[in-house]
Amino acid sequence: MKHKDGNFIVTAEIPGIPKEEVKVSVIDEALVIEGEKKLMKEKKEEGFFRTERSYGKFYRSIPLPKGAKADLIKAELNNGVLEVVIPVPEMKPALRNIPIQAVK
DSSP: OEEETTEEEEEEEOTTOOGGGEEEEEETTEEEEEEEEEEEEEEEETTEEEEEEEEEEEEEEEEOOTTOOGGGOEEEEETTEEEEEEEOOOOOOOOOOOOOOOOO
């Protein structure tokens, strides 16, 4: 996750999962990314037949920054990398210096 050019950007690596198996939504001021990986390999050779299956679900909930524009969120899946861009207004953080005390 990072802030860049007035956007909050979330990047997730989800190799081998097609976009039809990934769901991106906003629930109660949180970005939710969920999906399911289904993989089945079959190998047939002389004298044996082997099948491997791999399944796995994932679910991530990420709180949205204050003022996030949920109706303008965009998501893109490219080569196994999901990128979600959330527009947020630039906010200057309140800076407060903390004095350091010497220990005797």
